Amino acid sequence: MRVNLTVNGRALHADDVWEGESLLYLLRERLGLPGSKNACEQGECGSCTVRLDGVPVCACLVAAGQAEGRDVVTVEGLAGRAGLPEGALTPVQQAFADAGAVQCGFCTPGLIVAADDLLRRDPDPSDADIREALAGNLCRCTGYEKILDAVRLAAARTGPGEDRP
Amino acid sequence: MDFLRPAGWPEALAAKARHPAAVPLAGGTDVMVEINFDHRRPEHLLDLGRVAELHTWETDGDHVRLGAAVPYAHVIDRLAAPLPGLALAARTVGSPQIRNRGSVGGNLGAASPAGDSHPALLAAGADVEAASVRGTRLIPVEEFYTGVKRNALAPDELIRAVRIRRATGPQQFAKVGTRNAMVIAVCSFALALHPHDRTVRTGVGSAAPTPVRARTAEDFLTAALAQDGLWETARPLPPSVVREFGQLAAGACRPIDDVRGTAAYRRHAVAVLARRTLGWAWDAYRAGEGREALCA
Numbered sequence A: 001m002r003v004n005l006t007v008n009g010r011a012l013h014a015d016d017v018w019e020g021e022s023l024l025y026l027l028r029e030r031l032g033l034p035g036s037k038n039a040c041e042q043g044e045c046g047s048c049t050v051r052l053d054g055v056p057v058c059a060c061l062v063a064a065g066q067a068e069g070r071d072v073v074t075v076e077g078l079a080g081r082a083g084l085p086e087g088a089l090t091p092v093q094q095a096f097a098d099a100g101a102v103q104c105g106f107c108t109p110g111l112i113v114a115a116d117d118l119l120r121r122d123p124d125p126s127d128a129d130i131r132e133a134l135a136g137n138l139c140r141c142t143g144y145e146k147i148l149d150a151v152r153l154a155a156a157r158t159g160p161g162e163d164r165p
Numbered sequence B: 001m002d003f004l005r006p007a008g009w010p011e012a013l014a015a016k017a018r019h020p021a022a023v024p025l026a027g028g029t030d031v032m033v034e035i036n037f038d039h040r041r042p043e044h045l046l047d048l049g050r051v052a053e054l055h056t057w058e059t060d061g062d063h064v065r066l067g068a069a070v071p072y073a074h075v076i077d078r079l080a081a082p083l084p085g086l087a088l089a090a091r092t093v094g095s096p097q098i099r100n101r102g103s104v105g106g107n108l109g110a111a112s113p114a115g116d117s118h119p120a121l122l123a124a125g126a127d128v129e130a131a132s133v134r135g136t137r138l139i140p141v142e143e144f145y146t147g148v149k150r151n152a153l154a155p156d157e158l159i160r161a162v163r164i165r166r167a168t169g170p171q172q173f174a175k176v177g178t179r180n181a182m183v184i185a186v187c188s189f190a191l192a193l194h195p196h197d198r199t200v201r202t203g204v205g206s207a208a209p210t211p212v213r214a215r216t217a218e219d220f221l222t223a224a225l226a227q228d229g230l231w232e233t234a235r236p237l238p239p240s241v242v243r244e245f246g247q248l249a250a251g252a253c254r255p256i257d258d259v260r261g262t263a264a265y266r267r268h269a270v271a272v273l274a275r276r277t278l279g280w281a282w283d284a285y286r287a288g289e290g291r292e293a294l295c296a
């Protein structure tokens, strides 16, 4: 079947999509967007997190056909959506690099999409809020501390926390 | 495989009548796992994502009519006042990503004994609104679960909504698991105080082949509260009543040993959860929650 959707602001389509295929497969294998990772295909790891009509979801659990006519933002599109030039990093991406929150990097795209969503909703989250927002994203390398640091850093750089002593 | 994409509810029912073996697809958090792992290869997937009615809810007198595909995230953010027990249960489901897609209708469709909606629905009091081209029927939720991962839907039926009694008093939900997120319940327990008719209802999850009400425990507590005039006085519960309630709740279990826990542990844990949720709910009642619902 054919699937038409908007990805990172561009209207795209794919043909010969298998009916049981996931949005993750569609993005990675048909639309050339390998940023969203495939680790578990069962919703457990969050490395495939994308925004579907603005809401973070596991792309591995959305049928490609369910994305027909919908708006998808992947990790590749976050900077563009924030109005940044090609190749620039969003504050969340920069903070992950600066805080040492990236080791093998496999979990990073999903965490970035989830953290980006958190800071849109709540520019000054508590530690409990950060843990809750990232509870669906697994990382086998960092032990999470540096990831929490990165989200705090991004919040401090962009949010109302700036004026705090 | 065919991907059926009905644009509205009548089309969805017509498609299900034409293809009774079609697998409905709501949030996909159960169905897509099965497809990704080749555990299921249906001839037809019936995507309910475009059926607007399923994604909304309305308040209908003393009930909330919750569309089958409303995601848990909305139950938590928007329906915690009328449906506090279900909202508490929804908060424990999976992760934010799962709660943004998964739905109560999907939980009912899957009918896993570990599904977190079930105890909360049993305790609140709910009917499943099942529909087909032949018409609509209301199935009391306690009759909906017919076996492990089996439910009372006919092959041509879809769940349109769940009609859940609005809370008139405190409700609680608690779940045992290894982590605070992403956990399938080892066992779970829901309790609802219904001051308007001076009854108590419960739901037990993951401790029997289907979700069940602990009816003996309910009857015992309902009688104990009436006998001692506790609805009126809101005095502390006698410890012997709380203990007996826990024991009777454990007695409603028919658990198995599995990778998540032993049968003996589950029985023990259900007694603990029953006592705890009763303590929390009664404290809230004593603090005034639901006291106005008590009519003479």
Ligand SMILES: Cc1cc2nc3c(=O)[nH]c(=O)nc-3n(C[C@H](O)[C@H](O)[C@H](O)COP(=O)(O)OP(=O)(O)OC[C@H]3O[C@@H](n4cnc5c(N)ncnc54)[C@H](O)[C@@H]3O)c2cc1C
Binding pocket: A042, A043, A044, B023, B024, B025, B026, B027, B028, B029, B030, B031, B032, B033, B048, B068, B069, B092, B093, B094, B095, B098, B101, B102, B103, B104, B105, B106, B107, B108, B109, B110, B114, B115, B116, B117, B157, B158, B159, B160, B182, B183, B184, B185
């Ligand atoms: C990582 C992960 C964590 C999870 N954690 C939990 C948890 O903590 N607690 C919990 O209870 N569950 C959990 N689940 C399971 C799942 O999220 C829930 O069962 C959820 O409620 C399913 O809803 P859905 O809309 O995604 O259903 P779907 O996957 O779309 O459907 C589930 C079943 O219901 C049927 N169905 C759906 N809608 C209808 C309808 N309107 N009429 C008739 N049949 C229908 C489908 O055909 C299918 O059989 C988890 C799943 C994953 C992947």
Ligand code: FES
Binding pocket: A037, A038, A039, A040, A041, A042, A043, A044, A045, A046, A047, A048, A049, A058, A059, A060, A061
């Ligand atoms: S690949 Fe989707 S959650 Fe792991």
Ligand code: FES
Binding pocket: A101, A102, A103, A104, A105, A106, A107, A108, A138, A139, A140, A141, A142
């Ligand atoms: S950096 Fe390797 S999994 Fe997170």
